[in-house]
Amino acid sequence: MEYLISLVDPWGTEWSLTRGAPGRRGVYLMGPIGLQTPVEHTARSTSQQIGATPIGWAADQMEATWKLGFRGDDGDPLLEVWSMFFRSFGQFDACELRSTLREKGTLTTPVIRGKDEISPEKSPATPGLKSLEIDVPAISFQGCWHGETTSYTGTNQIVSNPGDLPAWPIIRWTGAGAYVTAPGIGRVALPNAGTRWAELDTDPEKASRVRVGEVDAPDLWRGMRGQLFPAPVGRQSEAIWGFEKCSGLVTPRHTSMWRW
Numbered sequence: 001m002e003y004l005i006s007l008v009d010p011w012g013t014e015w016s017l018t019r020g021a022p023g024r025r026g027v028y029l030m031g032p033i034g035l036q037t038p039v040e041h042t043a044r045s046t047s048q049q050i051g052a053t054p055i056g057w058a059a060d061q062m063e064a065t066w067k068l069g070f071r072g073d074d075g076d077p078l079l080e081v082w083s084m085f086f087r088s089f090g091q092f093d094a095c096e097l098r099s100t101l102r103e104k105g106t107l108t109t110p111v112i113r114g115k116d117e118i119s120p121e122k123s124p125a126t127p128g129l130k131s132l133e134i135d136v137p138a139i140s141f142q143g144c145w146h147g148e149t150t151s152y153t154g155t156n157q158i159v160s161n162p163g164d165l166p167a168w169p170i171i172r173w174t175g176a177g178a179y180v181t182a183p184g185i186g187r188v189a190l191p192n193a194g195t196r197w198a199e200l201d202t203d204p205e206k207a208s209r210v211r212v213g214e215v216d217a218p219d220l221w222r223g224m225r226g227q228l229f230p231a232p233v234g235r236q237s238e239a240i241w242g243f244e245k246c247s248g249l250v251t252p253r254h255t256s257m258w259r260w
Contacts, residue, residue: 003257004100005029007111009088017068025073027085030133033099034064035109037144037165037255059255062140063114070124071131078131082124089113089136097138099145099257107145107257111138147252155181155242159233163252166232168203173246181242182230190246191223199249204229 005017019028037059043052070085072078089095094110114137122132144165152159152169161167171180176192182202190200196212198220208224210217233239233250241248 002102004098004102005033006098006100007089008096008098010093010095011088013088015085015088019069025071025076025081027081028069028071029066030069031067033066033097033257035062035097035111035138035140035145035257036064037062039255059143061143062109064138065114066136066138067133068136069131069133073130078126078129079124086113086118091116097140105148107147107254109140109142109145111140113137114139145254145257147254149249149251152241152248152250153243153246155244157241157243157248158238159241159248159250160238161233161250161252162236163254164235165253165255166235167250167252168201168230168232169241169248169250171200171202171243171246171248173198173200175245177244178246179242179244180246180248181244183239183241184231185228187242188227191220193217193220200224202230203232 003018007015007017009015015027017027017029019030038061039057039059041054041057043054046053070078070082072081089112091113094112096108097111098106098108100106118134118136120132120134122129124132147163150160159169169182171190173190174193174195174197178190178193179187180190181187190198191210193212196217198217199211200220201209201211208221208227208229210220210224212220231239
């Protein structure tokens with residue numbers, strides 16, 4: 001199985017980080033990606049004085065240090081490759097890191113550079129220098145990898161979650177008369193969105209947040225108050241949902257690019 005790794009900057013420039021032919025110009029990973037979800041469990045002591053009872057878990061940002069190799073050629077000197085890459089991969093505008101396995105698809109996570117100061121042993125401007133290696137810290141505030149989104153419509157839909165973290169569908173609808181049926185809450189009417197396309201995040205952490213585009217829709221959000229939260233689609237499992245005059249979008253979440 002061959003994994004293809006690439007980094008796409010906010011302006012659409014794609015850097016293939018999979019090691020290419022010997023001597024080929026570019027930027028290459030010289031070691032593992034290393035970005036994995038740092039799951040931490042919380043628990044309370046049992047009354048038997050031995051062991052503990054798990055009560056929850058959480059996962060913060062993913063962090064790793066990449067060993068990158070830079071190589072220039074006569075057409076694009078090393079300094080030019082170096083400068084172009086670090087203009088793309090900065091500390092503020094996230095790039096999209098992609099891991100593609102031909103047999104299964106693509107996982108993605110947004111990443112930024114972990115610190116501003118990058119100090120190689122040799123300057124990339126050194127005359128005659130064709131290549132160098134350097135450690136570069138990377139951070140993903142998303143905390144996990146996202147798989148490819150699947151859309152569902154209709155009643156009695158078998159919703160699949162191939163990820164190794166729980167998943168909650170995002171409900172998308174417009175107009176009136178939309179209903180969603182989910183484990184733990186039964187059949188629930190969605191508020192009239194009029195001519196807008198609205199999206200409801202069913203993850204309890206988002207408290208039934210409703211958005212139109214990138215903007216919160218408080219009037220629709222209020223229409224969801226008092227509703228129970230659905231049970232998640234368990235990791236690497238399935239659940240029955242219903243989507244009447246609406247659609248459900250499911251994005252699987254993975255703790256590692258290796259965990260398919």
